[in-house]
Amino acid sequence: MIFQQVPSGGDRNFGYVLGCERTKLGAVVDPSPEPEHCFQKVRELGLEIVYVINTHTHFDHTGGNDFFTRRGGAQIVTHKKATFGDMRVDDNQTLSLGQISLYFVHTPGHTNDSICILAGKELMTGDTLFVGKVGGTSTREAAQLEFDSLKKLFTLEMDVRVWPGHDYGVDPVSTIEKEIRTNPFCLRLDNFEKFLHLKDNWPAYKEEHGIL
Numbered sequence: 001m002i003f004q005q006v007p008s009g010g011d012r013n014f015g016y017v018l019g020c021e022r023t024k025l026g027a028v029v030d031p032s033p034e035p036e037h038c039f040q041k042v043r044e045l046g047l048e049i050v051y052v053i054n055t056h057t058h059f060d061h062t063g064g065n066d067f068f069t070r071r072g073g074a075q076i077v078t079h080k081k082a083t084f085g086d087m088r089v090d091d092n093q094t095l096s097l098g099q100i101s102l103y104f105v106h107t108p109g110h111t112n113d114s115i116c117i118l119a120g121k122e123l124m125t126g127d128t129l130f131v132g133k134v135g136g137t138s139t140r141e142a143a144q145l146e147f148d149s150l151k152k153l154f155t156l157e158m159d160v161r162v163w164p165g166h167d168y169g170v171d172p173v174s175t176i177e178k179e180i181r182t183n184p185f186c187l188r189l190d191n192f193e194k195f196l197h198l199k200d201n202w203p204a205y206k207e208e209h210g211i212l
């Protein structure tokens with residue numbers, strides 16, 4: 001499998017390019033806000049992009065979609081609760097990309113239409129799970145949804161790599177095992193009130209622990 005993390009401008013956004021070595025069919029995930037970075041990678045790799053997949057529909061993840069779809073052939077893939085998309089996917093659904101199987105996990109919380117995408121051992125987590133951090137939520141209900149979504153992600157195998165939507169951590173990539181062991185939010189998944197308390201007091205926690 002071809003898999004590349006691509007810094008894509010904005011607020012340290014990451015896009016992703018993946019593809020099937022045999023068929024050269026490819027997909028881009030969140031190729032935004034500066035889609036030319038993913039496009040350059042696609043050209044270097046000689047891929048034909050058939051899917052543009054959005055982990056959720058915030059503009060800093062979707063704004064580059066047109067860059068690929070206007071060239072024809074690519075379909076936009078989003079969760080079924082998203083307000084747009086040519087193909088709507090739901091939890092536990094798979095999609096073939098040449099000889100690769102993409103597996104979708106619905107992870108509401110940061111947004112209702114948030115999905116994570118698993119390709120082999122590579123998990124693209126959008127704004128649900130960052131390295132050492134989790135996605136922002138604005139209500140108690142959304143935080144509860146995110147709490148449950150994170151617990152769902154942590155049923156995946158320990159050596160699955162975590163590829164976030166933004167470069168907010170000490171490293172650009174992590175693993176399920178490492179996040180369970182070190183992410184301060186994930187250390188509080190045994191108790192929702194503790195998880196919520198950390199969300200509500202994150203600026204103070206960051207300062208206390210020297211987190212940027």
Ligand SMILES: [Fe+2]
Nearest residue numbers: 056058110127
């Ligand atoms: Fe977002």
